[in-house]
Amino acid sequence: MTLYCATTNAGKLREFRLAAQKFGGEIRIEPVPGLSQIPAPEETGRTFAENAIAKAIYYSRFAPGPLFADDSGLEVDALGGEPGVDSAHYAGAGAGDADNNRLLIERLRGVANRSARFVCVIALAEQGKLIETFEGTIEGRLLDAPRGENGFGYDPLFLYPPYGRTLAEVSPEEKLAVSHRGKALRAMFEFLARLSSPSPGARTAG
Ligand code: ITT
Numbered sequence: 628m629t630l631y632c633a634t635t636n637a638g639k640l641r642e643f644r645l646a647a648q649k650f651g652g653e654i655r656i657e658p659v660p661g662l663s664q665i666p667a668p669e670e671t672g673r674t675f676a677e678n679a680i681a682k683a684i685y686y687s688r689f690a691p692g693p694l695f696a697d698d699s700g701l702e703v704d705a706l707g708g709e710p711g712v713d714s715a716h717y718a719g720a721g722a723g724d725a726d727n728n729r730l731l732i733e734r735l736r737g738v739a740n741r742s743a744r745f746v747c748v749i750a751l752a753e754q755g756k757l758i759e760t761f762e763g764t765i766e767g768r769l770l771d772a773p774r775g776e777n778g779f780g781y782d783p784l785f786l787y788p789p790y791g792r793t794l795a796e797v798s799p800e801e802k803l804a805v806s807h808r809g810k811a812l813r814a815m816f817e818f819l820a821r822l823s824s825p826s827p828g829a830r831t832a833g
Contacts, residue, residue, distance in 0.1 A: 630819070631659045631694035633686035635667070636715075638779025639697055639808070645799055646812040652820060659690045670712070675699060675748040678712060680757055683750035693758065695815060699747035699807060701781050703731070703769065705740040714780070724780050731784060732771055741768040745785065747807035749815055759818055763810025767794075778802060 630651075632643055640658065647656045659665070668685045672678040675698045682696035700714030710717040710727070718726035735741070744766045751758045765787065773783030775795030783795035787805065794802050803809040 628654050628819075628823075629657050629692055630654050631687075631690040631692060632656055633659050633662065633682055633690075633694060633696045635662070636779070639699075641799065642803060642806075642808050643697075643812065645803055646809060646816070649800070649803065650813055651816045654816065654819065659686050659694055661689065662686075665689055670698070672698075673712065675712060675746055676750070676760055676762075679748040679750040679760065680752075683752035684755055684757060687752035688755045690753075693751060693753045695749050695751045697747055697749050697808065697811070699745065701731075701743055701745055701785070703735070703743045705738045705742075706734060728773060728781060728784055731769070731781065735769060735771065741770075743767060743769050743785065745781075745807040747811045749808075749811040751815060751818075759815075761811040761814040761818070763807040763812075763814070765805055765807045765810075 632640065634640055643656045647654050665686065668681060670678045672681055679696050679698035682698065683694060686696060687694040698712070700711050702708045702711055716722055718730040744764050747763050749761045768786045768788060770784050770786055770793065773795070774793045775783050777797065777799065778795045783793055785794050786792070787794055790797055790801065794806065
């Protein structure tokens with residue numbers, strides 16, 4: 628089965644595909660056809676769920692089958708939950724990962740409370756109708772300088788204490804096993820597997 632996704636973020640797409648290989652069974656992930664020609668919807672929601680649902684409903688109208696969208700970001704306790712839904716554009720429109728990381732380091736200079744979490748909400752939709760949402764989080768601590776080359780976004784600043792390394796210092800498999808996105812994706816694949824296998828109660832006698 629082909630499951631379509633709608634993301635302009637290459638780091639997310641790599642993680643979607645790795646997750647499908649690891650726990651998606653027969654599912655193949657493909658970007659919605661013609662994604663670069665489809666005008667992006669405005670992300671005006673105040674929660675990850677609102678944005679994920681809006682993206683999934685919007686893009687699913689362009690997909691020949693079920694489609695999911697991911698809205699995710701970093702919540703920093705000492706910053707009252709910022710950058711949150713604005714994580715991709717923390718340092719302004721057009722800002723890249725390095726700009727966002729620099730701004731975060733700056734805002735946390737001298738701040739003792741380093742706790743933060745990544746949150747991911749995935750919404751699954753078909754032909755403009757929401758089917759289900761899935762959520763995952765991962766708790767960590769923010770460093771004051773980047774470490775590691777893997778991953779994307781804020782990974783080089785996000786220390787995951789059980790590994791003693793940042794999410795940019797671990798392998799893609801190690802990140803996926805514990806990450807917000809890995810948990811949400813696993814929940815979605817489990818849901819799809821339940822949908823496609825008939826429940827015992829649905830069998831007819833004889
Ligand atoms: P799409 O909407 O096209 O999927 P986007 O990057 O604009 O791509 P979001 O609005 O969901 O997506 O913003 C997510 C941002 O949160 C992302 O750009 C990173 O800055 C941050 N982020 C999310 N997951 C992350 C992860 O696993 N590691 C590091 N940073 C992450």
